[in-house]
Amino acid sequence: MNGMVSNLPRIYRLPHGCFDAATHARWCALGDTELQVPILEAASVEAMWRELDAAATVWRAVPLEERIEILARALDALRLRGPGVWREALSRSAGLSAAGIDAAWDVTFAPHGIEAVRTALAREGLDAACLAGLEDAGRLPHRIVHVVAGNVLPPVLVTLLRGWLLGAAQWLRPAAREPLFAACLLAELAERVPNVAACTALLWWPHEDPAAMSVFGSADVVTVQGDDASVESLRAHVAALPHPPRFVGYGARWSGAVVSRAAQTPATAAALAQDVALFDQQGCLSPTIVFAEHGARLDEWCARLAGALADCEARMPRGAIDPVARAALRHWHEDVRVELALGEVEAIWEEATRWGVIRLARCGFHDTPLDRHVVVVPFAESGEIADALGVRLAKLQGLGVALDGWEESERLRLLAELRPTRVAAVGTLQSAPLAWAQDHHPPFASLLAPAPAAPAH
Amino acid sequence: MPANYPDAETRRLDAALLDWIDTVPAGFTSAGRTRAECYGLEQRAFDAMEQRFETLALDLFAYQFERVEVYGAYARALGRTPNSVRRAHDVPALPVEALRRTRVAGFPQAAACAQFHTSGTTGAPGVLHLDSLALYDLALSRGFAHHVIPDLDRMHILLLAPAWQETPHSSLAYMLERVRQRWGTAASDSYVRGGRLRWPELQRTLAHAVASDEPVCILGTAFALVEMLEACEQTGGSVCLPPGSRVFETGGMKGRRRELSRARLRHELEQHLGVPASHVVSEYGMTELASQYYTLSLRLALLGDANRAPAIADTTEWWSAPMWLHPRIMDAETGACRRAESPGDPGLLTHHDLGNRSSVAHVLCADLGAPRGASFELRGRCPRADLRGCGLVDEHRSAAN
Numbered sequence: 094m095n096g097m098v099s100n101l102p103r104i105y106r107l108p109h110g111c112f113d114a115a116t117h118a119r120w121c122a123l124g125d126t127e128l129q130v131p132i133l134e135a136a137s138v139e140a141m142w143r144e145l146d147a148a149a150t151v152w153r154a155v156p157l158e159e160r161i162e163i164l165a166r167a168l169d170a171l172r173l174r175g176p177g178v179w180r181e182a183l184s185r186s187a188g189l190s191a192a193g194i195d196a197a198w199d200v201t202f203a204p205h206g207i208e209a210v211r212t213a214l215a216r217e218g219l220d221a222a223c224l225a226g227l228e229d230a231g232r233l234p235h236r237i238v239h240v241v242a243g244n245v246l247p248p249v250l251v252t253l254l255r256g257w258l259l260g261a262a263q264w265l266r267p268a269a270r271e272p273l274f275a276a277c278l279l280a281e282l283a284e285r286v287p288n289v290a291a292c293t294a295l296l297w298w299p300h301e302d303p304a305a306m307s308v309f310g311s312a313d314v315v316t317v318q319g320d321d322a323s324v325e326s327l328r329a330h331v332a333a334l335p336h337p338p339r340f341v342g343y344g345a346r347w348s349g350a351v352v353s354r355a356a357q358t359p360a361t362a363a364a365l366a367q368d369v370a371l372f373d374q375q376g377c378l379s380p381t382i383v384f385a386e387h388g389a390r391l392d393e394w395c396a397r398l399a400g401a402l403a404d405c406e407a408r409m410p411r412g413a414i415d416p417v418a419r420a421a422l423r424h425w426h427e428d429v430r431v432e433l434a435l436g437e438v439e440a441i442w443e444e445a446t447r448w449g450v451i452r453l454a455r456c457g458f459h460d461t462p463l464d465r466h467v468v469v470v471p472f473a474e475s476g477e478i479a480d481a482l483g484v485r486l487a488k489l490q491g492l493g494v495a496l497d498g499w500e501e502s503e504r505l506r507l508l509a510e511l512r513p514t515r516v517a518a519v520g521t522l523q524s525a526p527l528a529w530a531q532d533h534h535p536p537f538a539s540l541l542a543p544a545p546a547a548p549a550h
Numbered sequence: 551m552p553a554n555y556p557d558a559e560t561r562r563l564d565a566a567l568l569d570w571i572d573t574v575p576a577g578f579t580s581a582g583r584t585r586a587e588c589y590g591l592e593q594r595a596f597d598a599m600e601q602r603f604e605t606l607a608l609d610l611f612a613y614q615f616e617r618v619e620v621y622g623a624y625a626r627a628l629g630r631t632p633n634s635v636r637r638a639h640d641v642p643a644l645p646v647e648a649l650r651r652t653r654v655a656g657f658p659q660a661a662a663c664a665q666f667h668t669s670g671t672t673g674a675p676g677v678l679h680l681d682s683l684a685l686y687d688l689a690l691s692r693g694f695a696h697h698v699i700p701d702l703d704r705m706h707i708l709l710l711a712p713a714w715q716e717t718p719h720s721s722l723a724y725m726l727e728r729v730r731q732r733w734g735t736a737a738s739d740s741y742v743r744g745g746r747l748r749w750p751e752l753q754r755t756l757a758h759a760v761a762s763d764e765p766v767c768i769l770g771t772a773f774a775l776v777e778m779l780e781a782c783e784q785t786g787g788s789v790c791l792p793p794g795s796r797v798f799e800t801g802g803m804k805g806r807r808r809e810l811s812r813a814r815l816r817h818e819l820e821q822h823l824g825v826p827a828s829h830v831v832s833e834y835g836m837t838e839l840a841s842q843y844y845t846l847s848l849r850l851a852l853l854g855d856a857n858r859a860p861a862i863a864d865t866t867e868w869w870s871a872p873m874w875l876h877p878r879i880m881d882a883e884t885g886a887c888r889r890a891e892s893p894g895d896p897g898l899l900t901h902h903d904l905g906n907r908s909s910v911a912h913v914l915c916a917d918l919g920a921p922r923g924a925s926f927e928l929r930g931r932c933p934r935a936d937l938r939g940c941g942l943v944d945e946h947r948s949a950a951n
Contacts, residue, residue: 416895419882420918421932424645424898427885427914431648434623441627445883 133296135304141294142236142311145262148291149235153228153260155288157221161214164257165207167285168250171278172202179277184412186273187246189373192409197372201246204526205254213527214258217537224259232542234313237261238338240327241275242318243268245376247525248343249275252316253293254527255536262292264308272297300327310334314540318343341539343532346377346490350519351478351507354386355498357394359401364520365467366401368493369448371523373411374463377531378491378515378523381461384478387471392440392452395469399442399450402465406447411465418464422446425462456481475507486511490531493519555661556681560907563613567685567874567904570606574599574873576692578846578925579853581860581868585891585924589873590856599873606904607638610911617656620648621910628885639878639887643900643914646838649676654909657681666721668837678721678837680908689841689905690725691732693872697844698798698831699733699767701852707738708755710770710778712745721837722801726769733767742774749781756789756823765794768823771801775819776810782822790824796848797825800833812867826851827866834869834928838913840905843869843877862923869925876902877926879919896920896929 133141155163176183176198184194214220227233239252249265253275256263267275275295283290298305309315309331315338317327324342331340350365368380383398385391414422429451432438436454443449448465456477459468472478479486492513496504508516515522515529527536556564578588586596612632615622625631625642635641648654650668654677661681668676680686699705707730712720714727730738741752759766770778775797782788797819799812810818816827828851835842846865862868871877877890879897887900899919902912918929 416882416897417918417929417933420880420896420898423880423882423885424914424916424932427643427645428647430624430627431620431645431651433627434620434648435652 135307138304138307139311142262145264145292145294146235148288149260149262152257152288152292157214157224157258160258160260161210162207163286164254164289165205165210167282167289168202168205168254170285171281172199175199176277179273183273183277187271187412188414189412190410193370193373193412196370196409197246200371200523201250204524205250209526209528210254210258213536216528217535219537227541230544232544233259234261234339234540234542236312236314237263237540238308238312238315239263239265240315240317240319241265241268242320243270243272245372246271246274247376247523248318250278251525251527251536252318253278255540257289257292259537259540260292261313261540264294264296264312266296266298266305266308306330306334309338310336312338313542314339314341316341316343316540320345339540339542341534343534344488346488346514346532347382347485348376348378348380348491348493348513348515348522349382349384349489350380350493350522351384351475351496352386352394352494352519353496353498354388354390356495357385357388357390359397361495361519362394362397363401363404364495364518365493366398366405367520368522369402369465369467370405370409370411374465376523378525379463380491380493380519380522381463381467382459383467383469384456384472384481385469387473391469391471395440395450395452396442398467398469399448402448402450402467403444405465406444411447414464419446422462422464422466425449425460425466458482458485475503476510478507479510482511489513491515491517491522491525493517493522495519555658559613560657563609563907564682564685566609567606567907568688570602571685571688571692571872571874571905574602576696576872577844577849578870579849580856581846581850581862581865582857582924583861587857587861588870588924603874603876603904604638607641607902607911608632608635610904610907611635611641613907614656614910618654618910620644620652620654624648638876638902639889641902641912643878643880643887643902643912644910645914646676646836646916649678649838649909650674653677653679655679655681657908664724665719666724666837667719669720676838678909682908685905685907686840687728689872689874689903690728693842693844694725694729695733696872697846697849697870698729698796700849701794702733704733704735705738705767706759706764707734708752708766708768709738709740710742710747710752710768710774711740712742713740716744722771729769742770747774747777747781749778749785749787752778753781753785753787756787756791759791759795760789763792765792765796767796767798768825769798772799772810772812772815773801775799775815779815779818779822788822795823795825796829796831797823798831798833800835816866830866832866836901836915838906838909838915839875839901839903841872841875841901841903843871843875846870862925867927868922869927871925874904877919878902879921879926880914890919890926891921891924893921898932899926899928 176194180191180194184191189197237256241248253263265275279290279293279295315331317324321344324344328340328342331337352361372379423446426443426446429438429441433441439452439454441451450467452469453459456470456472458481461468489511492511494516514531514533515525575589579590580588582588586593589596615625615632621644624644628642630642662679664680664683666678709726709730711726712723714723717723741748812832816830819825819830820827828847831848832845833842878887878900879890880887880900882897896918898914899917900912900914904911916932918932919926920929
């Protein structure tokens, strides 16, 4: 890694003693003991914004349809090529195995073909004429700042892609947890589509760094992904700025699956295991709880799911995790064994702490430690699912479904009750298209300035 | 469960455990390189005691396997039974979570003589059920005497914890009351009433101790000690207590007051009370156990260390265990337990406490430990799993501070 970091385009850090300890540790783990990311003085932030503005103005002049094609082609080329030289470093940065990075790379880029991008814009009524109108009305964001969480790769690409399609200048603050993917993406785009890379910059700062507010302060929109408390904390900081930008927060969410009795097949078990194994279950679209319709063959299906997770482990091993995280997994396994002794858990399938499947004795809720651990909850009536989840329902993100044998009306009733932001066949949950309204935020409209209120009569 | 309780087997086991616990070392006497050195024992004597631990531990496992229903089921789920377990460290460690979820006791309810509740802030508390306090009291008093009052018969004890009468289900309040009864002078008293520190009275007592040159022993939870230190600061009540005075702290902060590291607490105690850091004894225990760990600095400061070159120079974060309490670290991948001092990754701590005859002797807790010298050091708590959904971390949160 030595030397690679300093050669990347427009990647900076703010002063004040450089990275926080976690980011520093990450970079050191990547083999770069001498951090070579140039410092951007706070006083230079506005000048950097102006450079990005100039590049964004040029990029915005490219017709929308052409922008879509340029971006989709570049992303498709990247998908086909795979992580390439970045594979090993990304694997360490993301905490995934090398095979895990290959799969993560593919699922990050795959959903953004030309048609999918067109569809995403069209769903919000955004065509060239509309964008021109928004521009004239001053509603298009020209400057966007993103703060990402680093638990999975896609949000880095998706947040930037939205901004590129709208023609904005963008800063992105990568996460300490996974600092490399954004840099890698920008470096690749600098070679393939330099005019896109030119309106984008990466910047690290410790979160308490007051200089970071100089970046937020002149943005039109700030998007923040993180745990709920972090998002709210940054929202408050941003709101206190003299000219507060719009704020779009994405908090902690979880995903699940619902599998009907008729759908409890080897194929759905394998597909679900794939959803679970991707990103080592760290994403908000990673299913953790599976509601499975009760039937005589439920345990057989659970065993197949366990077998499928074992297969995933063999061909796409879970990434290395630290001793404390492993201890937490062990603790969960042993607590579950107590529940087995008490009759609350019906069965456990496990391979050390590499993965685990537990089947509850009755419909209810059970926590999950992630890292490829799944709770299968039996239900007799679909109405039991919402009852079992209670207040947790408000944080539901995605729902993988395999509802063979159900009436469409029953399916619709369930979805209306659970209100996930994304519904997909099991095995495809993680391949979210650009049109996906994460946390119920419309992907593009949430970035636009609100329309002026109609004058009162 | 036998019809006539306590039955002969229970009485036999109790007698064997009481007899053994009463005679083996109640803690380290040295910061040595090996456990034998730490206990100040010749290797042969140490090995014999360890062998007796093994025998009693297996005996106790067979007893609890049969009588504690959830434990028997848990052990069977692990495929470990008295027939298959041959070594003490293979005795299954029951997660303490079990004590929150169900009654974990090897005796009929009618035979209960005490219940101690954990101070968990969410959900039902964990409960330690006891049918006899004989082992509990023996383990408690031997450990305390060894580490906190190895040099005196009685002391003026100042309790910074609610009185036992106010919190009858608190194992800490019970312990402190026992200590006050056994080692306290007539003037010993509690300075917390209704959960509030009685600072003016405590201040007068401290001033009197200084004037009369009588050393005192202050026993309290970490957060009560912090409250006292704050009161000292706010009222100009800092004093320099007579030599031989000491402080016993336990219980952590539990989010009740400003958090102080153990090192910082020691520093402030020295600053405001004149008690040197070596004379501050920390206790690590939990309601689910009958026995406790202590730091060794006070004992070494008072009685010296038999080793000329201690293996552990700083004993303030290093835990001394009585011979009947074996700390272990559970391997995350295999679930197997190893001695806490054995080299390896930090991991979940288990405690094999032969003083716990009434419930389960070997328990798994959520604390993390790492080997240090011939013992272990604490590495915080295991992060609790909940419905986090995405694996987010709170890296931005410091912005709020």
